[in-house]
Amino acid sequence: MSDEHKSYLKKIKIRKLVIRIVQIGLLLLAFGLWELSAYFEWSDPFITSSPSRIVTSIANLYRSGDLFKHLSATLYETVLSFVLSTVIGVIVAVILWWSAFLKDVTEPYLIVLNSLPKVALGPLIIIWVGAGRGAIITMALLICVIITIISALTGFLSVDKEKVDLLKAMGANKFQILFKLILPANIPSIISILKINVGLSWVGTIMGEYLVSREGIGYLLVYGGQVFKLDLVMASTILLCILATLMYLAVALIEKLIKRFYK
């Protein structure tokens, strides 16, 4: 290895380190200023809360035994709707890929459903499914599933026609074209769908919990807002950030595993 290359590698390493330090520094600075402004009452801690109040709030939740109840409720709903919407969406996309007739028939419906803000269906969902977990999962499912169908189908249909012809010339039937070509060729697009769905299923779950308001982080947020316990609202937001990030990381890990398997 030449000296020039060594110093180049060192430069990259230092740059990475500096970025990490600045990132953490910014976070600490923000929290520090926030805490100070609450302590010296530059701002009203009743309105803006403060890091120490957030920690207390989380500790209280933990002591009352409510913390894990709410966290697990939300996590369960999100993961379930994430998995369901991805699986259902891909299966529907396969069906529409299989039958051009069905694809053409459903096209306008998909367009309308895609442009409709699914949250608007909230009241209907609650009446039809009942004000419980079912409604929350249905809401999250609706938000994710349409876009999953549309993006998966687009991916399926954009597979090179020459590859399809190659398989057909070999005498492949439609099943073989699906499993030997269409699905494996779309692993990357399905992974990007997973990533989109992580975010969307959180939106759906929190939205659902707003409406149903029984338990979960969404419930804590709404409840905290209504009784003006802004410490609770802030604490819930922070918890949500952590959970959502963890789930994103889990999907990134799945992506890595799949890529290793396929590369």
Added chain:
Amino acid sequence: MALLELKNVSHIYHSPEGETWALKDVNFTVEEREFVSIVGPSGCGKSTILAILAGLLTPSEGDVTIGGKPLTEAKGTTALMPQRDQLFEWRSIMRNVLLGPEIQKNKSPEIVTYAKTLLEKYGLSEFTSKRPSELSGGMRQRAALIRTLVTSPKLLLLDEPFSALDFQTRLQVCDDVSDILRQENKTAILVTHDINEAISMSDKVIVLTERPASVKKLYSIDLDKNLPPLKRREQKSFAVYFRRIWKDLEVHNE
């Protein structure tokens, strides 16, 4: 008896805008172990002929027979080599090569051995477990050709398989393909828009008319068959063939 015979083959494409005659009464034969090129003005329907022979299209009219049998009853007797190599990126070279047998559900140990032999013979033995992206353009084409060979087809259909390559690789791959087909005693039809390529590789060149395409002229290429295509380009009569075919095509471009 000829291996392949097309008798009055016509094809019409239908679209909401109307119907297009792609082929009109195409007649030609291909003998066993012959290398035949089809050239013609662009968009004249060259690829339609290959699509019919590959079983992707059923001609509107006419008969196609392979070894005396109608094409529809002769499944698996033709193999297609598409315009770009179309190797599957998620499969190793070996698994790409074995795609045909896998589809046809006859991936026997003999075929696997045959695939290995071919890969070894044509310089890809080190790459059997590699992904297509790790191979050069020329090696990819060879792998694609071996993929068409492993199913032991009677007739190979080459659909401008060199068009995506740079000029140098292209000349090299032409030599490779010609050599491989000769060694394996294969019959092949090449569709191309490159007259040089057609003359240098073929025993016979079929010139098509403009759409709707029919056979305009048929040239038996009398160049030294033992020379590789690149060397054949240097032979005297090569230029004569070129000028004649060029003229055939030129008239139609006016």
